[in-house]
Amino acid sequence: MALHRLGKDPEEWIAGSHFDPAERWPWWIDLVSASVARGVDVRRARAVSEPVSAYIRYEHALTGGHNVKAGESVRWLPRRRASSLLLPGNDCWVFDRSSVLFNHFNGDGEMTGEELVTDPGVVHACVSAFEVIWERATPHEEYRPV
Known part of the structure; x- marks a missing residue:
């Protein structure tokens, strides 16, 4: 189950224990805030199946107070689109249009490793895909999980 990749936080949230993401992940807010202050554009696009799972409801609920508050621009793309x-x-994460960090997960959603790729063809393919996703996706403030 994908809930395991962030420890017990999703289970606690689903059970009704709502918390402030800034208290749990202050390092992320500090990193993104400092990056955005330097002029870095931090964008995140999430492709989601609908109806959304409990885990995606958890992610969506925390995104405004965590990712967006830190300075990220976040958009959501239903897989049907x-x-x-x-x-x-x-x-994956694309950095400066020069490298891609792929995150590998097992079938239970647990992270099993990372792979940093600098091959220009792979980077270009990922950048191109992201830009198309970004254009189709709905901004966080407008997306309502179904």
Whole structure:
């Protein structure tokens, strides 16, 4: 179950123990806030299945007070709107259009490793895919999980 990749936080939230993300992950808010203050554009796009799972409801509920508060721009793309897109097969981060960090998860959602790729063809493919996703996706403030 994907809930395990962030420890007990999702289970606690689903059970009704709502918490302030800034208290749990202050290092992330500090990192993103400092990056944005330097002029770095931090964007996150999430492709989600609908109806959304409890885990995605958890992520959505925390995004405004955690990611957006830190300075990230976040958008949501329902998978039904992604059928015509060619997407990377793994969760990833693109840095400065020069490298991609792929996150590898097992079937239970637990992270099993990372892979940093600097191959220009792979980076270009991921950047291109992200830009198309970004254009199709709904800004966090407007997205309502179904």
